[in-house]
Amino acid sequence: MKRAPRESFAHTLKRSGLRWLLGLAILAALAGHALARYDLRFVDTLDALIYDTKVRLFMPRTTDSRIAILDIDEKSLAELGRWPWDRARMAELVNALFARERIAVLGFDMVFAEPDASSGLAVLDELARGALANNAAYRDALARLAPHLDYDQRFADALAGHPVVLGYYFSNQDVSSGAIPAPLMNASAFGTHPFTLFDWTSYGGNLPALQKAARRAGYFNPVIDFDGAVRRVPLVTEYRDGIYGALSLEVIRALFNDAAVTPLFDDPTDPAAPLAGLALTTPRGIRVIPVDANGAALVPYRGAAGSFPYYSIADVLAHRIPPNALAGKVVLIGTTAPGLMDQRTTPVGEVYPGVEVNANLVSGMLDGAIRFQPPFAATLQTIALVFAGLAMIFLWPWHTPARATLATALLLGAIVAADVFVFARLDWSIPAASLLLAVLALYVLNMSYGYFVEARAKRYFAALFGQYVPPELVEEMSRHPEDYSMTGRRAELTVLFCDVLGFTAIAETLEPEALARLMNEYLGTMTEVIRAHRGTLDKYMGDAIMGFWGAPVDDPEHARHAVAAALGMRAALVDLNRTLTSRGWPTLWIGIGINTGPMTVGDMGSTVRKAYTVMGDAVNVAARLEGLTRRFDIDIIVGEATREQAPDVLFRELDRVRVKGRNAPIAVFEPQSSNRNADELARWHAALSHYRARAWDEAQALLDVLAAQYPERQLYALYRKRIDALRGVELPEDWDCVSAFDTK
Known part of the structure; x- marks a missing residue:
């Protein structure tokens, strides 16, 4: 099913609501502690550990002799x-x-x-008030000794007058x-x-x-x-x-x-x-x-x-x-x-x-080196907690696990660096445990949620679509599972057929084991190119490959991606043939047909076997275009609708054709890998215009020049033969220059 261009709030809430709720609960719990609304002892313990570590790291370890x-x-x-x-x-x-x-x-x-009372003065005073109360000599001696024996007063006298x-x-x-x-x-x-x-x-x-x-x-x-x-x-x-x-x-x-x-x-x-x-x-x-x-x-x-x-x-x-x-x-x-x-x-x-x-x-x-906790410490910690927490709750889930991990590590590093800076340079001590715990807890929540909830969706889509689409598209689909299904639907897509030319002759020259190895390498190489350009692999049909673009993941540029894949397959085949030649195996030549149009896509088949595939007239045309590559001796042919939706690609118009099973003619084109042959294309298109205007001599002259410069291109020889056949033939006034092909 086509993915909605913009996710609705209801879908977002359904997909992430539980994660948001859990994240906000963590954030609220730690913010309440930061604002001293209640006490979380494990947070206090971590704060104490962090503070003690900073003290030990930054204490001067010098002796103050003052x-x-x-x-x-x-x-x-x-x-x-x-x-x-x-x-x-x-x-x-x-x-x-x-x-x-x-x-x-x-x-x-x-x-x-x-x-x-260690001097005994209290005992002597008691005697002076009791048994020796009438002994004048005793009282006189005690009066002389009392100041010396009053240790508290002697201590007080020593204290007086000093700082x-x-x-x-x-x-x-x-x-x-x-x-x-x-x-x-x-x-x-x-x-x-x-x-x-x-x-x-x-x-x-x-x-x-x-x-x-x-x-x-x-x-x-x-x-x-x-x-x-x-x-x-x-x-x-x-x-x-x-x-x-x-x-x-x-x-x-x-x-x-x-x-x-x-x-x-x-x-x-x-x-x-x-x-x-x-x-x-x-x-x-x-x-x-x-x-x-x-x-x-x-x-x-x-x-x-x-x-x-x-x-x-x-x-x-x-x-x-x-x-x-x-x-x-x-x-x-x-x-x-x-x-x-x-x-x-x-x-x-x-x-x-x-x-x-x-x-x-x-x-x-x-x-002047007294550290303290500033009065705004709780407010500052809470503000940082809320901003970092909300970012992790609402932004982190949109990142891949690797990016979320990197972002979390950078955030933790920034928090630690800021904490160290204000401690070492400003002499402030601002508790950071709530903030650090919030970051770690939200990271664990996101990773756990992703693993236990989103991974389940990814496994589902991997089982459903993994054999058709590349892993990155499975990843994309798993983020919005409600937008995809294998139910049949009508959509405009682009389809590609690729076939090995002369495969029967190649198969006759190789042992079965060697043929199997060759085909595995060929199919693997071509499939990788298709998937690298966001294509969906439909099926293998012997040596043929069928793929399409625009489903199950919506792709507004499906035509351009399909053409890019075909050009990539052409380039990959060059490297593959070097490998095959080094092993003594025959080289391969392929024909690729591409067409864009409305078609039905979905899970089709019987109760015995089903496949996620496409069908329709536009699909049949693509298959016919692949067959035309042999007629024109050109490896890639695309339909007119594909060419119109890939304006940034340089094309050579080949012909207007009527293929088997379809009455309406279509223009067919060959995509160019670069614009280095712009002069050649200009001469060719001029020759094609003369041909369609029945100006045989002018067309023949240009084709002769092109054939001399590019003898390997069979297209020019084909049109020279056509002109030779048409000279002297009285053509009807409504001649449409369309070539009819009755074979597949």
């Missing part, structure tokens, strides 16, 4: 005793760091929540403890901007005396992801009506003389404006620290654990570190001792010191 970590390590515990140490020793440490080592800033990645930042934490417990610093700003500073800061109901702070003396403090709450890893830390958070700063941010503020912090929002009128962040006002100008919608920054890991110089506190107190090793540095006190439980899981290590997380943040803020 920051030093004083480690409560196994060596310190062995020399100084178990933790916590008394506050007198901590006071000694603080004094040594500022007075002797001349550090710039000191940060404690710990909280001092409970009073230090020290204590640590504390927020929680969602019912009761708060200790003291925390004043907030950085009021929560109203963020106004109506769409920030969703983490907020808390309680805190665990330091002893009030210590907090008052130090003045500065920062929380050390990280964001623990679903897999237990620390990838980002909120630099600001909300508690009641105040905004508080993280330990790393407060260390930076202390380094720049308690620099003021204000929220900074994107300015749509200024393309150079930051997206969102914290503006830190320093003596050197405003330093912008980008944050995401939660006020958090991604930890800019420099490398594996040990990216900062470590010093054992035992060595510091015992003067065992090099002179000036800590001078002018930011010093963070933390622990790597396993028993003190300050180990984190991070993208760069499953066991990573918590203090080094803060050290990386301080380093990143000093370098």
